[in-house]
């Protein structure tokens with residue numbers, strides 16, 4: 001693109017910033033409710049909710065309450081809701097069998113939402129960590145997180161979620177080969193219409209701390225996830241992972257976390273031009289909320305500015321715990 005900026009004072013770039021009307025005319029990117037995916041936490045029980053202490057404003061919800069939340073999301077125009085189950089420590093196992101149980105909490109919530117609010121898209125999470133006594137996304141054998149056996153289990157999990165009615169499957173496990181294995185199984189089992197949004201470039205990040213509290217994985221996790229999640233120093237590798245997942249059948253790709261990795265978001269979108277999303281993760285949410293609660297930042301303004309940043313970076317959408325609050329503001 002040729003840049004034609006004449007010297008001062010012929011060009012005064014402030015001219016276009018002079019009024020709200022002029023700023024609106026020249027704005028390059030805008031956030032809309034269509035860009036929002038709302039992650040929610042599930043728990044067992046009836047008509048109950050539990051405040052997640054490290055995520056002010058976020059609650060774990062029982063299935064009936066999540067149906068109400070989905071109705072609210074739909075009425076706000078939010079296109080998708082993403083489910084994460086909280087599993088009690090004493091029902092976690094080493095074989096993670098709960099993960100592919102057709103009647104597990106996540107699958108029951110998917111069915112209930114699709115029955116009551118069929119038009120909202122339901123996204124699910126594929127990884128073993130909520131069910132794993134070791135807190136890892138894969139099976140642990142002799143201290144190692146094994147890949148191929150984990151992929152077999154993730155495929156079973158994917159099929160159970162597709163059967164329950166999930167619209168978008170979100171593999172967040174970072175095992176190798178899982179997208180191709182899931183895509184083949186979905187095709188073979190009559191779920192060819194189900195989308196996969198791969199957590200392709202998922203970094204081994206300290207920003208996931210509050211999420212692990214929310215799903216009850218903090219106490220369970222032994223060690224860290226560095227042998228499968230990405231090293232924060234790497235960018236080229238992110239592009240290789242995205243390319244690999246697209247070749248294996250991912251319909252959409254994700255970068256995670258969001259704000260510290262906007263360079264990766266931009267690079268992925270520029271290189272591949274496919275539907276690309278970021279996850280503004282629990283720690284990003286927690287730090288903005290904590291500063292707002294202390295009166296150190298204007299919570300509403302930093303929320304909207306942080307979300308606008310994802311659009312400017314080229315993204316098609318954002319998974320954010322702010323979704324309902326942001327939607328209310330966007331809807332005026």
Ligand SMILES: NCc1[nH]cc(CCC(=O)O)c1CC(=O)O
Nearest residue numbers: 127129172207208211281282283
């Ligand atoms: N597979 C688990 C998973 N899926 C989404 C998140 C993090 C989301 C957040 O922090 O908001 C994590 C945590 C992790 O990898 O430990």
